[in-house]
Amino acid sequence: MGETLEQLRDIAGQCAGTPVWSLPDADLVDAIHTVHDAEQMLAAAKLHLVREIDGRNLPITQQAANTAVWLREQLHISIHTARRTVDLAKTLDQRPALDVALSTAAVNVEQAQIVAKTVHDLADEAAPDVVDLAEKALIAEFADWEPATFRKAAARILTHVAPEAADEADRRAAERDEKRAQRTRAFTLTNNGDGRFRVTGWLDAEAAAIVNAALDPLCKPDLERTAAQRRADALVEVCRLALRTEQLPDNGGDRPQVVVTVPYDVVRHELGVGQLDTGEALSPQQVRRLACDARILPVVLGGQGQILDVGQQRRLFTGPLRRALVARDGGCAFPGCDRPPQWCDGHHIRHWTDGGDTALDNGVLLCGYHHRLIHRGEWEVRIADDGRPEFIPPPYVDSERRPRRNIYHRRT
Template identity: 50%
Template sequence: MREVVEKLSEAASACAEAPLWPLPDAELLGFLNGVYQAQQVLHAALLHAVREVEGRGIPQKENVATANMWMRTRLLITSREAGGLLAQARLLDADPAVDALVKAGEVNASQLAVISSVLGELPASLDAESRLQASRLLGDWAPVLDPVELRRAGNRILAHVEPDEGDAAEEERLRRRERDVHAHRYFTLSPLGDGRISLRGMLDAESAAVVSAALDPLCSPAGAAAEQAETGEARTPEQRRADALVEICRGMLAGGTLPENGGDRPQVTVTAAFDVLKGELTSGVLDDGEPVSASTVRRMACDARLLPLVMDGPGQVLDAGRTRRLVSGSLRQALVARDRGCTFPGCDRPSRWCDGHHVRPWSEGGTTDLGNVTLLCGYHHRVVHDANSGWEVRMGDDGHPEFLPPPHLDPARRPRRNQFHRRT
């Protein structure tokens, strides 16, 4: 298998390096189609490998919280891309007919996602033969329909495979789809690394109506002309909606009606040197690691509770006020400033989802101060406390936590650190 993969890599490199300018139009288009089809077939091979990794439980063996997180770290891809690969791999494993279409290069990744969705909406009472017929019809349509057109055609698949079902079946399909859409709702915020945060999500129609009703009063275009006359700048509809979302969240934070999170009331944290507040330096850092300008730091400080922290060059907090027994208040703020999130190697969980863990247990005389506590998410907190996991945590010479892996992962047990939250 290794030789096959090496030959594939060599062939792909040859295609990538081949000059295309001498090719006539017909040959160029043939090259485009051929490379794309080969890419889709290789996509099937990738999905088979993904499913095998998940089936063997390799992420769990390496003490990674989820298969998605393992994929992101292993392949250096986004969480969204990892989730897509896992979902498609599970579909091919469950449906050999669709698997065969993908292996033949007749269905691409986008069409595969549509077929998965359509087949998942079929009634549970539908017999296996009708399901197979639906799968084959979708496969027949795929070579001539793009994903949007395939989705529209798939919405009426029952009319082709079970025409006697009639309106009752269509009504049940719509109800089931509404339930499924609600079950698959999600919302993510993903840093792009350039100061922008990508918002992605999915809501059912009813929930989207609620969100729109809350946003509309704050982003109505009615005052756009007056706004432009006053400020000289007109916001786009997309910008108005973005500003409205922030204003709603800002109001909730100011109102103090949100539940506690990580032992404290929800709050926005910015870490900056004291001189930034006087305008002598240039930037600060939010609790998710994103840098902000000095002017933004000063603006946020105008209406905020300030917690002084003394830090050295490597980012170690030297003083955060009085030591507490519980990891809360000023101690937790100092811990967030140092660790920025779960410190277990490879984990991307933010500080808001983490507990304070005593490196030397409190019950054994361990103190509750920065030299003996670190942030761990719930999953990795359990891993560290599980004696059978083989993982150990200790404080390094620079005052930052490091982890010793079990011998079966690294016989030398070389210390590992979380690189995800590093800012430099």
């Protein structure tokens, strides 16, 4: 076998080094199918080797904790990939039909992993002959489906091969999944150390539906943000809305709020880099944006760390003044935006940190996205002679920089 493998590596090297630009379209398509099939067959051969290595306890004799750890060190792959490889190797050893299917490229590795998980889960729900039927059906009837659709078929395979047992199996599976989801639910916010925080966790189906229902209206597609960025922004906006409702329980004897400590240069009359009470730094631009209308408690420091001001709750557009902003603007005042007022901040046209008044003629409602846009400084906002806000676009949007208004919320 060693000589054959050496020849195989040489042939693979020749294929990898051969230019493909001269191939006609039809040959190019044929070639990628051939290489893909060969890749699946080689994957099966690799899994056979892994199974034999695992069966001999070879990793243990080489002082590895287990076969997955050994594979990670030998093949320089992630521990997640290594574990999936070991699990699939064991399944192929126990399921000859699946082994043959992968060895002949009737299914690919992703599909084989789905079949392996399906037969494993069904072992507790159905008789062995039904499990065999499910495996056979997935390989014979659904192998032309890509993995996402293939996975859906696998989830409903009992309905296809044993409908009389499907309902009861579905009920038990749903109860099992619910208990597992409840037991393993988690939410983690991890400081990545570079200004970013990683959000990870698990929810059950009901909780996920609630979160999706809250986020989805805020994930309207636009040209400037990816889908993932829109979801991240939506999560923050939902939390900001929760803070704005004033219905959250007290936290340490006070209502929930963000605390920002920021040095103040009394000579240049400007704010420096801020610091959250959790220790993370905020840029001066972020501090300015938060100071507009976010539920924060600013602690402004002088040259020697002297506290110049704490609180200044009057900086917020609240009560009658906010209601006046809502009555005038109707929602986000940025041209073309349809965000309702409950998702908007009261933005100081002349920054509060620069001495701007918290007054109707110095305020405008902006959603979170357009609030950030205005703080970047390319667009300008002002109150026109008729008392309504208008926006001046940057030259690359309109070389004449003609004022624009939001007509979406206009009542007359």
